[in-house]
Amino acid sequence: MRGLPAFPYQLLAICGIFLTNVINYIIASYGSRSWDVNTGWRWMLGLGAIPAAAFLLSMVRAPESPRSSFKPAEPKRDSRCSSTSSAPNRHAFALTTYASVKLETEMSHEFHDLFRPGLRKALVIGALIKA
Template sequence: MTGPFQAANKQSNPLGELTQSRGSGRYTFGLALSAGLAGLLYGYDTVSISGAIDFLHLRYHLGTLLEGTIMSSIMFGGILGAMFAGFLADQYGRRCVLIAGGTLFFFASLLSALAIDPFTLIAARSIGGIGIGLAAALAVTYITESAPTHIRGTLAFSYQMLAVCGIFMTNIINYVIASHGDIAWDINLGWRWMLGIGAVPAAVFVVAMLQAPESPRFLT
């Protein structure tokens, strides 16, 4: 039984000595925050639609069914993303799938802001949901596979912490946007800003993950 473990230990580690020494905390904490930004995306999109839905209701005269579909469409996509996240991660690596998830969310945010009708918005949010499902399913896995054992539990909290920060931040953003103009401005443009600003943290997440290495566990 010792043979395979000894062979695995001798394989090169893309994080180098940083994952083996107690001086690795700063570097791996940066990796954890990079992957944990997936939680920020989840928190942002969960709340942003709550601020926009009243204005969408007035703009498109939404019925109960259509309003509920817009609200829950991200969950439909999230189910698909989470369903295939493990398979894709085993084939292409955690980092690659996390980048794909962030990219989908980036374009979905822009498409949501440019939506011309409720059905376009539903499609955009479904695409964003796939991205969220991919990222949410793998962010903690990436963190734990990249962290040294002595700080693994400490770093694993970053996803949930950033999800809560995303929820808090989005409430503030929604309030600022809704207070920026009158009700007519909110109905025509305000909700677009609420949904479209999600592209900013998505872009930060993708750029951060492009700079990150693949998780050592996947490479063994």
């Protein structure tokens, strides 16, 4: 049940990418090479921006996730956001979610935390990897 809300989002994202590639292929085959270089890329970019703008506008009305209602300063906030059936389960869910949000907030405060001894080696390796 946790992955069910993410499935339509992923499906629409992949369908959008596929549709954009099909439309870009049609645009590229419409004119000559010089038309593609001078004008065609503008059409490709512009038509690809239309669904992105529609998505951005639709996100304004998107509801907040249940997890976003937990603020580190509010540990006793009501646990109505849980889909579990009994009150003890909802309370346990609320406490674990609150603890998770608090830990993430504490760990993401400082940029220099990236250079801690446990992360320094992974950071250097990740920065030096060449594609």
